[in-house]
Amino acid sequence: MIHAICEDYRAGASIDLEHDEADLDRKVSCPLLALWAEQGAFHRLFDALATWRERASDVSGRLIPGGIILPEEAPNALMDELRNFLVMLCVEGGSRPLDTPEHELNAV
Numbered sequence: 744m745i746h747a748i749c750e751d752y753r754a755g756a757s758i759d760l761e762h763d764e765a766d767l768d769r770k771v772s773c774p775l776l777a778l779w780a781e782q783g784a785f786h787r788l789f790d791a792l793a794t795w796r797e798r799a800s801d802v803s804g805r806l807i808p809g810g811i812i813l814p815e816e817a818p819n820a821l822m823d824e825l826r827n828f829l830v831m832l833c834v835e836g837g838s839r840p841l842d843t844p845e846h847e848l849n850a851v
Contacts, residue, residue, distance in 0.1 A: 744815065770800050776828040777804030778821065783811045803828070 746828030777795045779785050795802045807824065831839055 744812065748812065748827055769797060772800055774801045774828075774832060775799040776824065778807050778813065778824055779804070780813055780816075781806050781808045782788070787806045 768809070775795060777791060779791050782812065785791055787793045791806070791841055792802055807817050807820045809820065811838060
């Protein structure tokens with residue numbers, strides 16, 4: 744897991760920049776679930792949902808209590824969010840995860 748995270752950071756400082764530039768004029772059109780860690784810095788520096796909405800047209804998400812390695816530090820919360828999102832996509836056809844209050848979707 745740590746190796747994969749390091750590779751992601753490496754790509755973010757190199758080839759990802761090229762890839763981003765190549766499709767800055769396009770948005771992801773499928774539903775996108777953005778989850779971020781309470782102990783991470785992203786939500787303190789940026790409006791997480793607004794940032795993702797610049798790149799995707801159907802964004803939902805929320806802050807999850809835990810550190811930046813959510814699969815290891817908050818596996819149950821992460822699985823709950825993923826399950827709700829997938830159920831919403833497959834069964835409900837809705838635009839946000841089931842049982843998620845609006846105020847949690849906008850938590851920053």
